Amino acid sequence: MLDQPHVLQRPLLPLEPGPPLDERRGEERTPPRENAETRHRRYLRAVRRAFPVVYTRDVKTSAAFYGKLLGFAKQYQFPPDSDEPGYVGMRRDESDLGIVHESSPQRLIGQSIGDGPRFELFVYVDDVDDTVGRMRDASVPILREPEDMPWGERVAFVADPDGNPVTLAASAESA
Numbered sequence: 001m002l003d004q005p006h007v008l009q010r011p012l013l014p015l016e017p018g019p020p021l022d023e024r025r026g027e028e029r030t031p032p033r034e035n036a037e038t039r040h041r042r043y044l045r046a047v048r049r050a051f052p053v054v055y056t057r058d059v060k061t062s063a064a065f066y067g068k069l070l071g072f073a074k075q076y077q078f079p080p081d082s083d084e085p086g087y088v089g090m091r092r093d094e095s096d097l098g099i100v101h102e103s104s105p106q107r108l109i110g111q112s113i114g115d116g117p118r119f120e121l122f123v124y125v126d127d128v129d130d131t132v133g134r135m136r137d138a139s140v141p142i143l144r145e146p147e148d149m150p151w152g153e154r155v156a157f158v159a160d161p162d163g164n165p166v167t168l169a170a171s172a173e174s175a
Contacts (some may be wrong), residue, residue, distance in 0.1 A: 036080030039152045050119065051096035054164070055104065055113050059077060061161045062099050063088040068168070070123055072097055097121075102162075121160075128154045130167050148172045 056062040063085070066072040072090035079085065088099045105111045125131045128146045135158050136142060143157035143165055155169045 053098035055102040056162050059085050117164045120165045125168050127167050128156050128170045131154045
């Protein structure tokens with residue numbers, strides 16, 4: 001593997017199914033305490049999906065934005081106990097999002113990222129107007145105020161900490 005701070009250095013081995021019954025005593029064995037690498041291996045084993053990865057100048061700030069303001073929960077961080085993570089994996093319901101430092105594509109694949117928006121994330125919320133209000137209170141740039149669209153959704157656009165557009169949407173009836 002590449003010698004990168006946010007890439008695991010050891011190969012990940014499959015986990016054993018557990019915990020089986022201890023046949024001698026008829027008791028359930030206590031599973032070993034999970035460390036960060038074991039949790040990551042379990043996570044990788046369960047993964048059979050695709051998700052976007054956000055390139056950011058500040059992983060911690062972006063993770064806080066998506067967590068506090070859009071309801072994503074941190075599932076994984078590497079390095080695990082660092083105050084300055086290189087990567088954070090997040091989840092909201094069935095949607096996953098990766099957040100990695102903007103230097104990652106240069107280190108991993110030899111490519112630089114551009115200066116403009118790098119993606120647009122479309123997020124369904126319960127109430128667009130309320131969510132925009134919370135974003136405004138948190139000093140998030142509002143790119144476009146809530147508006148009913150001809151296809152039946154109410155949408156608004158805000159910017160994440162790196163200026164990438166995030167579309168907030170709900171059914172026009174529920175908004």
